[in-house]
Amino acid sequence: MVVRLPQRAVPLRVDVAGGGPVGLSFACMLKSMLGDQAAVRVHDRRWMRRRNRIVWRGLADGNMRREQVVTLQSNVWSLLPQQVRQRLFVGGRFSEMWPLGPDSPAERGRPRNIKIRWIEDCLLDAAQDVYGVELVPQAYSSPDSWDGLHVLAIADGARSATRDSLKDHFGTPSRDLYSVDGAPLDERVLGIRVTAKVHDEYTVPLTVCQNRFLFNSLGGGFINMRLTAEEASEIVALGECGPVRCIGVLGCTMRPQGPRFVCDKHRAVLKPSVDRLSFLWPRIMDGLRFFGVDAADVAGITSFTLGMQQMSKFTAQIGPRTFGFLLGDAANALHFWPGRGLNTGLKGALSLAAELRTRWRGTPFHAADFAVHEGIMQQLQYREKSRAWITMLMPDENGAPRGIEDRIRDGLQGPFDRNALVATLYERVRTIKARLAGRMGSLPADEWFLTRINAMDVRTLKVMVESGPWITRRIGGDEIVIRMPQERPNSTQPAGLSLVS
Ligand SMILES: Cc1cc2nc3c(=O)[nH]c(=O)nc-3n(C[C@H](O)[C@H](O)[C@H](O)COP(=O)(O)OP(=O)(O)OC[C@H]3O[C@@H](n4cnc5c(N)ncnc54)[C@H](O)[C@@H]3O)c2cc1C
Known part of the structure; x- marks a missing residue:
């Protein structure tokens, strides 16, 4: 008004x-x-x-x-x-x-x-x-x-x-x-645009139980995937004569053309999508499977760097x-x-x-x-x-920083105890579900989540376990709340803005 x-x-x-x-x-x-x-x-x-x-x-x-x-x-x-x-x-x-x-x-x-x-x-x-x-x-x-x-x-x-x-x-x-050991901390993230088959709310415990993948959806959306530097080095666009400046540098999105992902603008191909020896590609596909998404549901792939x-x-x-x-x-x-x-x-x-x-x-x-x-x-x-x-720092249980890259690298290395990894993730999901009860719509039965976890490759399971659940308690607490001024046309008082305690 x-x-x-x-x-x-x-x-x-x-x-x-x-x-x-x-x-x-x-x-x-x-x-x-x-x-x-x-x-x-x-x-x-x-x-x-x-x-x-x-x-x-x-x-x-x-x-x-x-x-x-x-x-x-x-x-x-x-x-x-x-x-x-x-x-x-x-x-x-x-x-x-x-x-x-x-x-x-x-x-x-x-x-x-x-x-x-x-x-x-x-x-x-x-x-x-x-x-x-x-x-x-x-x-x-x-x-x-x-x-x-x-x-x-x-x-x-x-x-x-x-x-x-x-x-x-x-x-x-x-x-x-926002640096570690004198070097600014940057993270490389893959943004995978998908259409979803699973109800949006059902994916919340899957996102919150680990820190490798994040899915924010509106009947589809982006599955974001945090990468190590080695994985990020695979994000290369190939033109006719070799690598070209494109995804990750110029903000380009690679779209599906058959099994390949191609940039509309530079006509370059996303290397992992055509490289049979790619380490990254199967890990991406595993992340999609976790959220009930098939390769055919991917509409585009982009990559960006985050720092503060x-x-x-x-x-x-x-x-x-x-x-x-x-x-x-x-x-x-x-x-x-x-x-x-x-x-x-x-x-x-x-x-x-x-x-x-x-x-x-x-x-x-x-x-x-x-x-x-x-x-x-x-x-x-x-x-x-x-x-x-x-x-970004992802502190361990003693508060010591253990960055996401180290966690992912640890997860990709054996030994792998599949049963223990499944049990850990499943327990996390059940705890998160219990915490969310009453704050959102109803969620599927525990068995539905167990099926999703069981569908994962053992390396992906270990990365998810090592990456840790969302540290909601540590980052939660009071929020900065903006209060709009009452209608005080002649007032010279400042707007009533305060930090809610
Ligand atoms: C993958 C991803 C997920 C995100 N999810 C969330 C989320 O869930 N919740 C949330 O709160 N935020 C989220 N964000 C952050 C959010 O997208 C940004 O904070 C938001 O877009 C910032 O808006 P802005 O208008 O400040 O800047 P921008 O959106 O960057 O807009 C800046 C505008 O300025 C214009 N411009 C630039 N230079 C000039 C110039 N010289 N002259 C004139 N115009 C110019 C540009 O064209 C652009 O329109 C997400 C970001 C990413 C990348």
């Missing part, structure tokens, strides 16, 4: 660099709160103009739309503007797969799985049809002068060029804190009357295993929109106006990166 503030001569002028899910959500939230009292303009290089509309570029125009399924926590989705929620959550476009938890409390509802592509489609339509946001289908570049602009929201993703161009104001991100960096600040005065704010992955790119990147980005966007709504009086802002928002961003960084870092 638009809050009626006293008429002011000057609207709040806002530029947003990057119209991904966070940049567009921020624009819609701000307009839903301030209406005509804010003039919001969003730039994105993945858009184009078609007749009188702005639309996403397609593959033919050089844009590979993202197909991943993300999980939105109810502490986040319930705070999105009503018109956005109405568009997002229509039948068949979302599912409730994951259980209630601290960031999805019972009174707000369960987490919701949704395709990132659908989120982007709905937001782009809402921005132009409902909120009157000005959309600019081109890359953002800083103006010669900041005159007339009050806010620059920087939401152009993890490799933000806008943030880099303003490093004198925001500082340079550092990887020191620390930001020194998220808010900066970049001009005499202009403040810049880092949002989304430009602020905090997270390891996605606990699935928090977009949620964290949206929390930051909600916090900033609420703060601007409370503080805007038609006169220039002061640095102190954003102390609360900067505090929330620092809390989010601390909370979410601590959580993600633990899942």
Whole structure:
């Protein structure tokens, strides 16, 4: 609902660099709160103009739309503007797969799985049809002068060029804190896009009982597989004259053509799919089998590297009357295993929109106006990166780091005691099932899970056992909750944002 503030001569002028899910959500939230009292303009290089509309570029125009399924926590989705929620959550476009938890409390509802592509489609339509946001289908570049602009929201993703161009104001991100023995810790992950035959919820205990594979589904989705460096070295695309830059380097997806996986753009073949001696390929197939997926259900394979960096600040005065704010992955790119990147980005966007709504009086802002928002961003960084870092280090029962690569390598080596491995995994699944009871829909009988475990090759079983179950207790606890301001048009109090204890 638009809050009626006293008429002011000057609207709040806002530029947003990057119209991904966070940049567009921020624009819609701000307009839903301030209406005509804010003039919001969003730039994105993945858009184009078609007749009188702005639309996403397609593959033919050089844009590979993202197909991943993300999980939105109810502490986040319930705070999105009503018109956005109405568009997002229509039948068949979302599912409730994951259980209630601290960031999805019972009174707000369960987490919701949704395709990132659908989120982007709905937001782009809402921005132009409902909120009157000005959309600019081109890359953002800083103006010669900041005159007339009050806010620059920087939401152009993890490799933000806008943030880099303003490093004198925001500082340079550092990887020191997310390094082991002086080297930044990076993980290589395979993303296998599949259609699913098994009910989404049934796969939750299978995902949570180990750390090698993660399946996030909406009748299909991505099975993500963590790799060792040796396995990652097999992820090579072969052109006619040998290896070419493609998957893993340029973000390409390899799609099935008979038994081979081929890149649409480079016409290169994924080596493990044609290499009979591949160590990796049978391990991938085993992971699919675990979740009831056949080779014929694979729609694409991609690969990416995950690492983290620390930001020194998220808010900066970049001009005499202009403040810049880092949002989304430009602020905090997270390891996605606990699935928090977009949620964290949206929390930051909600916090900033609420703060601007409370503080805007038609006169220039002061640095102190954003102390609360900067505090929330620092809390989010601390909370979410601590959580993600633990899942990257994977401490053993004594708290000593035992990284996922070491665990996978140990699992691939004998001796192999099949019965003991099956018993360990089965016990884990039963414990997880008991813990989930009452927090999600009903799950199949124990025997169904035993059949899935028994179908695995013994090496895969040992890797799963060594990789350990999700360390939910260690990474759980209080969440950063964003509270939207009450309707206080004349108040100069900061928005009521707090860390729930
Ligand atoms: C496999 C995988 C699974 C994930 N699962 C989850 C999950 O379950 N839950 C969750 O919360 N998060 C998840 N995430 C993270 C989530 O996808 C990201 O956090 C989210 O996409 C970040 O949104 P963003 O808008 O900040 O950045 P982006 O999505 O990267 O969007 C940035 C936008 O900026 C545009 N842009 C870039 N440069 C410029 C420029 N110079 N000028 C103009 N525009 C520019 C780009 O075109 C793009 O549209 C997952 C990520 C991955 C990889």
